[in-house]
Amino acid sequence: xxxxxxxxxxxxxxxxxxxxxxxxxxxxxxxxxxxxxxxxxxxxxxxxxxxxxxxxxxxxxxxxxxxxxxxxxxxxxxxxxxxxxxxxxxxxxxxxxxxxxxxxxxxxxxxxxxxxxxxxxxxxxxxxxxxxxxxxxxxxxxxxxxxxxxxxxxxxxxxxxxxxxxxxxxxxxxxxxxxxxxxxxxxxxxxxxxxxxxxxxxxxxxxxxxxxxxxxxxxxxxxxxxxxxxxxxxxxxxxxxxxxxxxxxxxxxxxxxxxxxxxxxxxxxxxxxxxxxxxxxxxxxxxxxxxxxxxxxxxxxxxxxxxxxxxxxxxxxxxxxxxxxxxxxxxxxxxxxxxxxxxxxxxxxxxxxxxxxxxxxxxxxxxxxxxxxxxxxxxxxxxxxxxxx
Numbered sequence: 001x002x003x004x005x006x007x008x009x010x011x012x013x014x015x016x017x018x019x020x021x022x023x024x025x026x027x028x029x030x031x032x033x034x035x036x037x038x039x040x041x042x043x044x045x046x047x048x049x050x051x052x053x054x055x056x057x058x059x060x061x062x063x064x065x066x067x068x069x070x071x072x073x074x075x076x077x078x079x080x081x082x083x084x085x086x087x088x089x090x091x092x093x094x095x096x097x098x099x100x101x102x103x104x105x106x107x108x109x110x111x112x113x114x115x116x117x118x119x120x121x122x123x124x125x126x127x128x129x130x131x132x133x134x135x136x137x138x139x140x141x142x143x144x145x146x147x148x149x150x151x152x153x154x155x156x157x158x159x160x161x162x163x164x165x166x167x168x169x170x171x172x173x174x175x176x177x178x179x180x181x182x183x184x185x186x187x188x189x190x191x192x193x194x195x196x197x198x199x200x201x202x203x204x205x206x207x208x209x210x211x212x213x214x215x216x217x218x219x220x221x222x223x224x225x226x227x228x229x230x231x232x233x234x235x236x237x238x239x240x241x242x243x244x245x246x247x248x249x250x251x252x253x254x255x256x257x258x259x260x261x262x263x264x265x266x267x268x269x270x271x272x273x274x275x276x277x278x279x280x281x282x283x284x285x286x287x288x289x290x291x292x293x294x295x296x297x298x299x300x301x302x303x304x305x306x307x308x309x310x311x312x313x314x315x316x317x318x319x320x321x322x323x324x325x326x327x328x329x330x331x332x333x334x335x336x337x338x339x340x341x342x343x344x345x346x347x348x349x350x351x352x353x354x355x356x357x358x359x360x361x362x363x364x365x366x367x368x369x370x371x372x373x374x375x376x377x378x379x380x381x382x383x384x385x386x387x388x389x
């Protein structure tokens with residue numbers, strides 16, 4: 001008996017069986033899925049046509065990258081395709097999407113830029129091995145900023161706003177009877193409250209875990225407030241505050257936001273200076289690029305309240321033989337802080353970043369053509385398999 005006769009006999013024996021119908025239906029569904037993916041590619045082509053009529057737009061490109069990734073995942077999850085090729089494409093598109101996300105996070109402003117800035121401060125502190133002294137206060141304050149800006153819980157907001165105003169490098173004060181003893185007495189409950197309410201994976205949770213694993217946990221923080229609150233490194237407005245000292249995260253972002261509101265055309269190196277530079281470096285930058293005498297002078301006169309006769313905003317006041325940072329009011333102003341993280345001032349794209357976005361656009365177009373070819377190969381495979389059922 002010939003081979004063709006055997007195949008025909010096998011086909012006739014299976015024809016109409018449940019397994020045959022299931023297999024046929026499965027192949028038809030897979031062809032339909034490929035058709036849907038093909039239609040998705042055509043939709044993405046429309047976005048590329050739109051980009052040809054205007055400068056490369058990071059937001060549109062990020063949306064294209066996201067659609068391309070979803071398309072690959074829909075195929076890989078339902079069809080036995082060339083997984084290695086799919087993985088290579090997905091990884092390439094994901095990397096480009098991440099580049100766009102970072103660029104947008106630094107230039108679109110608002111909560112995205114605020115989040116990026118906080119994360120950058122934390123990464124820089126970890127890289128420097130921050131685990132003691134005023135770094136403990138800075139880490140804790142950064143955790144509070146992330147917690148409050150994402151609304152993970154509001155039961156301790158009033159206490160948190162005192163920590164934002166009067167703790168951290170250079171930011172010590174004695175307002176509303178909050179001093180080192182009172183901060184030390186309140187930080188344990190606040191630490192535990194944030195640990196219990198900040199979600200896993202949040203910046204707040206990551207910072208608190210870092211403090212537990214590398215800094216002696218809340219006990220070290222209690223000792224810092226109790227024993228070092230009145231020391232020289234706590235008061236940025238004192239004349240003997242050393243140039244090598246830093247600034248609290250709250251003051252860093254307040255200063256950066258104020259500067260960007262007046263001078264949005266800066267590059268990323270300037271942003272990094274605001275986030276990680278010493279007070280000496282910040283003072284030098286401000287005096288070189290503005291008419292103000294230093295970083296704090298700039299903040300006091302550009303905090304959004306400089307023309308408000310009823311509110312001073314940030315200022316320096318004399319307390320306990322120190323010139324201390326003060327926010328007029330009880331704790332840091334809730335409205336001020338919300339406005340800062342909700343509408344953080346953006347910066348403009350540099351010429352190099354515009355070129356980078358155009359380069360990403362070109363790479364995504366190449367990915368698009370590769371996706372079309374990959375999809376056509378899968379279609380041919382499925383049609384061939386369907387003919388042999």
